[in-house]
Amino acid sequence: MLYMNPVTNPYAPGAGQQPPELAGRDREIRMFEQVVARAAQDRPVRGVMLVGLRGVGKTVLLNRFRTVALEQGWTTAKLEVRSDVSLRQQIAESMHVAMRRFAAESRAKGAVRQFLAVLKAFSLKVSPDGTWQLAIDVDAARGSADSGDLAADLTLLFAEADALVRRVGGGVGLFMDELQDASQQDLTSLAVACHEMSQTRGRILVVGAGLPHLPAVLSDAKSYTERLFEYVPVDRLSRSNTDRAVTAPAAREGVAYTGGALDLLAALTDGYPFFIQMFAKEAWDVAPKSPITEDDVRTSEGLARQELASGFFGSRYERATQAERSYLKAVAALGADRVSTAEVAGHLKKRPSSLSPVRDSLLRKGLIYSVERGTVAFTVPHFAEFLNSQQP
Ligand SMILES: Nc1ncnc2c1ncn2[C@@H]1O[C@H](COP(=O)(O)OP(=O)(O)OP(=O)(O)O)[C@@H](O)[C@H]1O
Ligand SMILES: [Mg+2]
Numbered sequence: 001m002l003y004m005n006p007v008t009n010p011y012a013p014g015a016g017q018q019p020p021e022l023a024g025r026d027r028e029i030r031m032f033e034q035v036v037a038r039a040a041q042d043r044p045v046r047g048v049m050l051v052g053l054r055g056v057g058k059t060v061l062l063n064r065f066r067t068v069a070l071e072q073g074w075t076t077a078k079l080e081v082r083s084d085v086s087l088r089q090q091i092a093e094s095m096h097v098a099m100r101r102f103a104a105e106s107r108a109k110g111a112v113r114q115f116l117a118v119l120k121a122f123s124l125k126v127s128p129d130g131t132w133q134l135a136i137d138v139d140a141a142r143g144s145a146d147s148g149d150l151a152a153d154l155t156l157l158f159a160e161a162d163a164l165v166r167r168v169g170g171g172v173g174l175f176m177d178e179l180q181d182a183s184q185q186d187l188t189s190l191a192v193a194c195h196e197m198s199q200t201r202g203r204i205l206v207v208g209a210g211l212p213h214l215p216a217v218l219s220d221a222k223s224y225t226e227r228l229f230e231y232v233p234v235d236r237l238s239r240s241n242t243d244r245a246v247t248a249p250a251a252r253e254g255v256a257y258t259g260g261a262l263d264l265l266a267a268l269t270d271g272y273p274f275f276i277q278m279f280a281k282e283a284w285d286v287a288p289k290s291p292i293t294e295d296d297v298r299t300s301e302g303l304a305r306q307e308l309a310s311g312f313f314g315s316r317y318e319r320a321t322q323a324e325r326s327y328l329k330a331v332a333a334l335g336a337d338r339v340s341t342a343e344v345a346g347h348l349k350k351r352p353s354s355l356s357p358v359r360d361s362l363l364r365k366g367l368i369y370s371v372e373r374g375t376v377a378f379t380v381p382h383f384a385e386f387l388n389s390q391q392p
Contacts, residue, residue: 004287010249011281013274013307016059020249024241025061028232032065032207035230036072039171039203046227047194047206049179051214052234054366054380055274055312058209059177061234065207066175073170074205075102080177083364087186088150091174092123092134095161098172108168117141118160122153150189155196162202171203179208180366184221191222198228209234211379213369236271236381245273246280250292255284260294268301272381274312279304313386316367327358328367331376332387338377 010020032048039045048065050058066076077098079090096119103112116138122145123134140146145156161172176182182190190206197204208214208229218225237245243262250257257265261283269275282300283292308314320328330347331339341359345352359376362368367383368376378384 004255004284004289004292006285008253009281009284010253011277011284013277013281015055016063017277018060018063019057019245019273019277020252021245022057022060022064023245023248024237025057025064028061028234029064029068031232032068035205036069036074036171036173039205040072042201042203044198044201045205046198046230047208049207049214049218049229049231050209050234051212051231053212053272053378055272056234056236056381057273058234062175062177062207062209066173069171069173069205074173075099075165075170076173076175078175078177081179081181083181083183086126087182087190088122088153089126089132091154091157092119092126094174095119095157096123096134096136106168108164111164111167113138114141115160115164118145118157121146122157125153150186151192154189154193158193158197158202158204159200162197162200162204165203171205173205173207176206176208178210178366180210180214180217184217187218187221191218191225191228194228195222195224211366211369212377213363213371216371237273237276238271239266242266242269242271242276245276250280250284250290254290256291258291258293261292261297264294264297268297268304270382275304275308275382278307278312282307309386313380313383316365316380316383317387319365320362320367323358324362324365324367327355327362328378328383329387329390331368331378332384335384338372338375340375342374344376 012019035045035048050061052058066078069076075098077094079094081090099112099116099119106112116136118141120134120136120138120140121142124140124146125148126132145153147153165171194206215231218229246262246265247257265279268279279297282304283297286300287296317325326348327344330344334343334347341355342352345355348355363370366379369379370376
């Protein structure tokens with residue numbers, strides 16, 4: 001064989017793509033299994049929020065959590081928050097999809113219809129003029145969950161879902177990706193409904209994922225969210241888990257790595273899951289045979305960097321305006337992990353206040369985040385290196 005078969009290349013670089021080996025998340029998965037088991041026994045639990053930079057594996061871990069819930073017989077709804085659609089609409093749609101599947105399998109048809117009637121009522125307030133409607137062929141249970149106040153309506157909807165699963169078993173998991181993109185008002189309502197649920201020990205579990213400033217965004221929305229949710233940091237993989245992410249999928253195809261190859265992959269990827277998938281994929285494709293060597297990794301390094309430059313980094317950079325690009329480059333030039341907005345202004349020779357609109361739009365686009373007032377950092381790992389390597 002001249003080259004290793006690209007068809008059997010196991011690696012999966014891509015947003016939300018299930019990795020061939022979910023390395024280094026065993027503890028988090030066990031923790032979530034316990035949360036689900038506790039909720040099923042009506043013991044107090046908190047909603048779980050996965051928090052981390054771009055490409056660390058929040059979405060795939062969220063999906064894994066969803067599988068855990070499904071395996072325990074739970075009903076699960078999933079959505080990726082969009083800032084241009086109300087949370088009410090997104091919850092209504094995802095709950096509907098979840099309940100349709102549930103209804104098809106369940107024998108408690110009456111109870112399901114009762115829930116759908118409340119869900120329909122809940123959805124009526126999405127667009128008061130009736131331009132948007134949920135395609136449910138039941139009559140809305142008018143007067144419940146249709147007050148127009150999302151906090152109150154969501155509380156009722158959750159209570160109704162809780163009543164349903166108490167009759168038929170299991171629980172309901174509401175999985176929300178990119179939660180930092182929801183409006184502050186919607187997040188306040190969500191927090192209030194979760195707070196109510198936690199007091200009645202409802203079997204509704206809210207599980208979110210978002211960028212590092214998600215805890216700050218939530219606590220701005222409602223101060224008690226620090227105690228309401230359990231924040232789980234999703235971070236880079238340790239050296240041994242980086243090796244496992246690389247070698248375990250290859251071993252299943254009968255392919256090995258030399259120690260030098262693994263050293264270099266660890267150095268190039270810095271343990272970031274997206275980079276691990278990308279560099280390992282390219283190394284596999286250029287390797288003439290097993291074991292994959294340090295030299296193979298070095299040969300493919302440029303290809304991997306090109307892929308990252310056009311996708312992971314480039315797609316984000318291209319979405320930025322000229323002014324935003326200058327701002328990003330200033331942050332990168334300053335070098336540190338976290339830079340002060342005053343320094344950025346100094347670097348650009350502008351007044352800090354004049355840069356606020358640019359900074360705010362970069363925050364909204366999720367390219368930078370701010371956990372401490374007056375500072376910003378990139379949400380994209382190694383973004384500074386990428387920007388600094390760009391031609392001026
Ligand atoms: N534990 C892991 N082990 C190995 N690879 C992983 C792991 N977690 C994620 N990956 C890989 O990393 C990449 C990024 O994963 P994912 O899309 O879930 O990240 P994310 O944190 O949701 O990123 P974003 O903030 O951009 O949405 C995918 O290619 C995925 O296969
Ligand atoms: Mg994601």
